Amino acid sequence: MKAFAASIALLLLGCASNAQSDSDSRGRPVHHVSPCANYNPELRVRIETNAEKMASICRADGKGDCLYTFSYGKTFVYAQPDLNDDGRIDYLIRDFSGSYGMNEVVHFLGYASCSNGTYVKVLDDFLSDVHVKDVSQGGWRNLEVSRACFDEKIGDVVSRSYLLQFDSATGTYGAPNGDRRLARYCSAYEVALPPSSAKP
Structure with a gap:
């Protein structure tokens, strides 16, 4: 009976400590969502790189065509940060396979590593530059990201800086500054913002 009571006490202690680690400063529960928790095989990819920092990104199950391969020569490793502080290397990829007119932006892709060696996409946006912060x-x-959009009114490119934060509800990085109106790059709304519209 004493052993049973001790087991219950240890179990309760463990639950209490987990609740503490999964709460914010006000005691509200924080739900951590891992993008790797989605087992949809269509979302899992394998990433290979070469000496020229080119990236090949294909479905992990080998089905379908690869959207990004060495043969296209349009996708490159931009950085290999640890985005979620899990000790595994993630990828930021620059994709030059499209043409974006007068806007000096690049298609940026971010992939988080899973424990089985596959990756899932957590970032898909058009940006000029990306810096991994705190x-x-x-x-x-x-x-911390930037976009350089052409402004027809002044006939020149205007650069603006924003903050991207991970959205645990979607398992991906959200819109710049959390503003859904900025989800579409270089929109009329964005071009109307002052050049100094930096991260909040």
Whole structure:
């Protein structure tokens, strides 16, 4: 009976400590969502790189055509940070396979590594530059990004800086500054913002 009571006490202690680690400063529960928790095989990819920092990204199950391969020569490793502080290397990829007109932006892709060696996409946006910053409350690193959009009114390119934060509800990085109106790059809304519209 004493052994049973001790087991119950240890179990309760463990639950209490887990609740503490999964709560914010106000005691509210924080739900950590791992993008690797989604077992949809269509979302899992394998990433291979070569000496020229080119990247080949194909479905992990080998089905379908690869969207990005060495033969296309359009996708390159930009950085290999640990985005979620789990000790595994993740990828930031620059994709030059499209043409984006007068906007000086690049298609950026971010992939988080899973424990089985596959990757899932956590970032898909058009940006000019990306810098990995501090770790946010949810354990994912914030990204300081910029976009350079052509403004027809002044006939020149205007650069603006934003903050991208991981959205645990979607398992991906959200819109710049958390503003859904900025989800579409270089939109009329964005071009109307002042050049100094930096991260909040």
